[in-house]
Structure formats: C-alpha cells, structure tokens
Amino acid sequence: MPNDRLSATFSALADPTRRAILARLALGETTVGELAKPFKISGPAVSKHLRVLEQAGLIVRGREAQWRPCRIVPDPLKEVDGWLGHYRRFWDASLDRLGDYLQQLQGKDKRRGRKKRKGESRRD
Amino acid sequence: MPNDRLSATFSALADPTRRAILARLALGETTVGELAKPFKISGPAVSKHLRVLEQAGLIVRGREAQWRPCRIVPDPLKEVDGWLGHYRRFWDASLDRLGDYLQQLQGKDKRRGRKKRKGESRRD
Numbered sequence: 001m002p003n004d005r006l007s008a009t010f011s012a013l014a015d016p017t018r019r020a021i022l023a024r025l026a027l028g029e030t031t032v033g034e035l036a037k038p039f040k041i042s043g044p045a046v047s048k049h050l051r052v053l054e055q056a057g058l059i060v061r062g063r064e065a066q067w068r069p070c071r072i073v074p075d076p077l078k079e080v081d082g083w084l085g086h087y088r089r090f091w092d093a094s095l096d097r098l099g100d101y102l103q104q105l106q107g108k109d110k111r112r113g114r115k116k117r118k119g120e121s122r123r124d
Numbered sequence: 125m126p127n128d129r130l131s132a133t134f135s136a137l138a139d140p141t142r143r144a145i146l147a148r149l150a151l152g153e154t155t156v157g158e159l160a161k162p163f164k165i166s167g168p169a170v171s172k173h174l175r176v177l178e179q180a181g182l183i184v185r186g187r188e189a190q191w192r193p194c195r196i197v198p199d200p201l202k203e204v205d206g207w208l209g210h211y212r213r214f215w216d217a218s219l220d221r222l223g224d225y226l227q228q229l230q231g232k233d234k235r236r237g238r239k240k241r242k243g244e245s246r247r248d
Binding site: 004006007008010011013014015016019022023026072074075077078080081083084086087088090091092105106 | 128130131132134135137138139140143146147150196198199201202204205207208210211212214215216229230
C-alpha cells in the first residue's frame, strides 16, 4: 500500500474486481456475501480485495459480527476527480464552450430585461 | 502491467514521481534530461518511470536518438474521467443543479421566442 493517499487510491483502483465491487456498492451498501456472488473467486480472495479498498479509504465495513455491510466512501474518488481537473482541458473543450454559452444566455437575459423595461428594439 | 487498460492506467498513476512527470508534461513536451532534473533519483530510475507511463499509453516518446521529447497522451486520463462519471453524483450535486439551470434558461428562451411571435402575455 503506497504512503500517499492518491497513490493508495490509484493502486486500489488498478484491479477490475475491486472496481466491480465499487460499482456494486455505488447502488447501495450490502454484505460481503452478496458482494462475492457475481465473482468466480473464493471468499477469502473477495475479503482480500475488500481489505485493499478499506485500507485505501474507498469503503467502510460495519462492525457487527453477522451483518457487516460494506459501504462506498466517495472522498478518495473526489480527490482523483480534483487531480484529473488539471488535465481535463486536454479533452474537455466543451467545458469552455459551456461557460461561454452560459455567459451568452445570461447576457441575453439581462439585455432582454433592459429592453423590456425601456422598449428598445431587439439586437441579438 | 495489468491486462486491461483502465487497470494499467490506475497502476501507472499510483506513484507520485510518475504523476509529477505527467504534471510537467502537461506544460509541454520536453526531454528526458529536463524531466529528470527536479527528481533526486537516478537517470535509469526516471527512464523506468517513463517506460511505465509509455506502456500505459499516458505518454509517447520521440524516436530521435539525441532529442527524444516526451509528450502527454490524454486518452487514458479521459477514460478515467469517464469511469469517475459513474461516481460523480456522490459529491457533485452541483452538476444536477447546473443541468436544471440550463433547462430553465433554455425553456425561458423558447417561451420568449413564442411569445414574441404570437404576442402572448408573459407567464414566467
């Protein structure tokens, strides 16, 4: 398990079974038994994946002996999202366009408000 | 190196030095020598990190013997962004609100267009 949290998160996510477990938990909390069902791996193997996810802070597990529901904790994923933000401009020019569009719409909104009051003719 | 691309990407990102290299490359392509300067690790260690990034498709390296500029390739990061999309609702309620706001504005826009043509009274 890497020392820094972002590395720990990325390391935990670098496995398709662990991502599948997260995808299931995104639907709601559930037991280890239910989580294990779709996978053709042993119970201990599932438990090991859960421990990795837990150590990375991506899930928490209840402490009751019989019913230990697992629940997703989104904070580390939010950190990944923040980190990705530095690179999003490489593919998401639409973010800029959306910003421009909002400004345009808001501009129109204001101009129309003024025109309505002053009875000016429409320019846009 | 994991078999599936998303795992390979996460695995490559699970190291602070490799993320620092990507951050430098986000500013523009540069040589291995320039990339190595800020790190207190050997040239071969930097080269090894670059190989991991290259194998994960996160960077490409020029083929010229003397001048082998490294360049970031955003596609794998875009895939991570897409994957994160399934979880973004856990922290980004503002996305929903933005969508609602856009619909509201567009709705107003359409209604105003109709009213202008038909001379209807304002309802909103």
